[in-house]
Amino acid sequence: xxKFVALVGTNTVKSTxxxxxxxxxxxxxxxxxxEVVELKGLPIFKKTEEVFIPQQARDIAEKIDAxxxxxxxxxxxxxxxxALLSSALAWLSYGIHPLMDKPVMIVGTSYxxxxxxxxxxxxxxxxxxxxxxxxxxxxxxxxxxxxxxAFDENGDLVSATESQKLDGLFDDFLEFVALTxxxxxxxxxxxxxxxxxxxxxGTTGDDK
Amino acid sequence: xxxxxAIAGSIGEQSYNxxxxxxxxxxxxxxxxxxxxxxxxxxxxxxDEDHNDNPVVHELARKxxxxxxxxxxxxxxxxxxxxxxxxxxxxxxxxxxxxxxxAVWIVGASYHTxxxxxxxxxxxxxxxxxxxxxxxxxxxxxxxxxxxxxxDADGNLKDARTVSFLESVLxxxxxxxxxxxxxxxxxPKNAHEEDMDSKHPVNTTVQDVDMTDPEWVEKAxxxxxxxxxxxxxxxxxxxxxxxxxxxFLNSMAGELTFADDNNQFIYYxxxxxxxxxxxxxxxxxxxxxxxAVHPDRVVEHVKQxxxxxxxxxxxxxxxxxxxxxxxxxxxxxxxMRDENRRYRGVNELVIxxxxxxxxxxxxxxxxxxxxxxxxxxxxxxxxDSVTGASAHSTPxxxxxxxxxxxKSAEKPVEKPxxxxxxxxxESSSEAAPAAAxxxxxxxxxxxxxxxxxxxxxxxxxxxxxKQPEVKPEPxxxxxxxxxxxxQS
Numbered sequence: 001x002x003k004f005v006a007l008v009g010t011n012t013v014k015s016t017x018x019x020x021x022x023x024x025x026x027x028x029x030x031x032x033x034x035e036v037v038e039l040k041g042l043p044i045f046k047k048t049e050e051v052f053i054p055q056q057a058r059d060i061a062e063k064i065d066a067x068x069x070x071x072x073x074x075x076x077x078x079x080x081x082x083a084l085l086s087s088a089l090a091w092l093s094y095g096i097h098p099l100m101d102k103p104v105m106i107v108g109t110s111y112x113x114x115x116x117x118x119x120x121x122x123x124x125x126x127x128x129x130x131x132x133x134x135x136x137x138x139x140x141x142x143x144x145x146x147x148x149x150a151f152d153e154n155g156d157l158v159s160a161t162e163s164q165k166l167d168g169l170f171d172d173f174l175e176f177v178a179l180t181x182x183x184x185x186x187x188x189x190x191x192x193x194x195x196x197x198x199x200x201x202g203t204t205g206d207d208k
Numbered sequence: 209x210x211x212x213x214a215i216a217g218s219i220g221e222q223s224y225n226x227x228x229x230x231x232x233x234x235x236x237x238x239x240x241x242x243x244x245x246x247x248x249x250x251x252x253x254x255x256d257e258d259h260n261d262n263p264v265v266h267e268l269a270r271k272x273x274x275x276x277x278x279x280x281x282x283x284x285x286x287x288x289x290x291x292x293x294x295x296x297x298x299x300x301x302x303x304x305x306x307x308x309x310x311a312v313w314i315v316g317a318s319y320h321t322x323x324x325x326x327x328x329x330x331x332x333x334x335x336x337x338x339x340x341x342x343x344x345x346x347x348x349x350x351x352x353x354x355x356x357x358x359x360d361a362d363g364n365l366k367d368a369r370t371v372s373f374l375e376s377v378l379x380x381x382x383x384x385x386x387x388x389x390x391x392x393x394x395x396p397k398n399a400h401e402e403d404m405d406s407k408h409p410v411n412t413t414v415q416d417v418d419m420t421d422p423e424w425v426e427k428a429x430x431x432x433x434x435x436x437x438x439x440x441x442x443x444x445x446x447x448x449x450x451x452x453x454x455x456f457l458n459s460m461a462g463e464l465t466f467a468d469d470n471n472q473f474i475y476y477x478x479x480x481x482x483x484x485x486x487x488x489x490x491x492x493x494x495x496x497x498x499x500a501v502h503p504d505r506v507v508e509h510v511k512q513x514x515x516x517x518x519x520x521x522x523x524x525x526x527x528x529x530x531x532x533x534x535x536x537x538x539x540x541x542x543x544m545r546d547e548n549r550r551y552r553g554v555n556e557l558v559i560x561x562x563x564x565x566x567x568x569x570x571x572x573x574x575x576x577x578x579x580x581x582x583x584x585x586x587x588x589x590x591x592d593s594v595t596g597a598s599a600h601s602t603p604x605x606x607x608x609x610x611x612x613x614x615k616s617a618e619k620p621v622e623k624p625x626x627x628x629x630x631x632x633x634e635s636s637s638e639a640a641p642a643a644a645x646x647x648x649x650x651x652x653x654x655x656x657x658x659x660x661x662x663x664x665x666x667x668x669x670x671x672x673x674k675q676p677e678v679k680p681e682p683x684x685x686x687x688x689x690x691x692x693x694x695q696s
Contacts, residue, residue, distance in 0.1 A: 043252065084291075086294050090285050122333070131286060
């Protein structure tokens, strides 16, 4: 059975993204073991003279390393992903590279209609950056709008259309994970690049 | 001088973006006043928490609110804005929105050739979201690549062309800021469209405080963390504490009232009870929209005054109020404009000019006699060109705050010129019959008509040879006791 890490992109107690990830955990329990992981508590990313990564970020990195893929649930703050998620991704690419070539599925919820569409688009660009280089499930968007009304008291999706769509996407993700295991031609190169990288003469376009 | 605040988007170690901001600040210090804000100690945003709990976030919001514009210098992390930069924007778009309507200039420095191009694009998208709603200067991208080699040992940019490009963009930003400032200026198309309910907030409007709340001043002050007491305020031209400013304004030889460009009554010099004022105001009225302090029937006239001042058709509108042999109270409405000539509100001065007139007559040995050749004129000046107001259509006087107008509105029409609260003498009611005949808009306060504004003409009372007891010439030179600025 596949093992996935599901990152909750926000720290609010009322997060509907957390609800969605917990729903997926329950619904796909027979196909995959999904661990919902909180980012709350991570400090804002900053570079230091001596590379220092907080223990919480190291723990998350370990979980991701041990997993077959990552699901990210992101809300949208100001048309982009929350600073918390952005910080997490920065920690997870600061001398360590747990997301490199890791299959990633993006989902998002919002209180309004748009379902975090712009945050998801930015997240794809971010995950594509040289130090993250995750492998994001293409041509897939799960945008859950009006998320406050989207779940029943058992935490299940009310809308059959939405749940069917998510089922389809998750099936695709499972296939995608199997597929990416064969995409290893550039893997060595990516690893080499990451190993050669230094903060002083960074080759990645990443800056102070 | 134009005041900007600047934020470098990375925290922790040394940053070329901060160096860039420091260079801009120092190199252009004669043109703009730039303060670089520190974001190192801002906690992680959490929508469950109130920004009020955090003094650092508070201070950031206050500084940004007070600035004319904002410069954001962003590096690029993972093809996007650093989390530290995004984090402050989240705090500043949740409970408070200091970037709303603010002009923003994005710059960026990077190690490499890209110069933070992708981060700048993300930042633009973020700043344009509804919760932030900043105005980002379009075009004019400033990307400083290869930042490591760009500065000399003193932190100056080495390349002269880069410096001159930076200068040209800064100039454009200063213009852009003016344009943005003008954008939120209310723009009624005619007098009728003047918004007396103050529903079009301007960039000085204190949001989310009920305008009609009797405690508006206290609540708005709390919301804005207003300076008070011994806090110093830098003025054009001088430096006073808030206390000193109050002593000064409260001892003015007239009643002063401030209504802003959103037609909100936000200040008067409170040196007497309403009952003892020429145009009564009470502390609980401050903050009210002008509609709340005027009776409905005068509203259209007030709108005409406001519109004439706003559009610049008049710079001053003056109107007589209580008039009579012993008193001639004038209301002067002056347009206030900022350095870009944008209308920022009306300054109302209510003053009894009779003591001045009497002093003048005594000092020069003259007296008042009726001028048989006088041409009838409107007692209201400054509005004629706009409304064609004649002596027979007398707009309400109290355009700024009709506190007294509404009060006197309850009084009988027969005694319009007599303001019960002003201690008007018996003789002042002599004007009443004339005013009572006014067919249009019997505003008790106005009471002005051709008859009441007697056509006084000053004439020589005595032969010039008979010197008045006052000797103006030698004494006059010594009048400027405070500053000693006079020639003698």
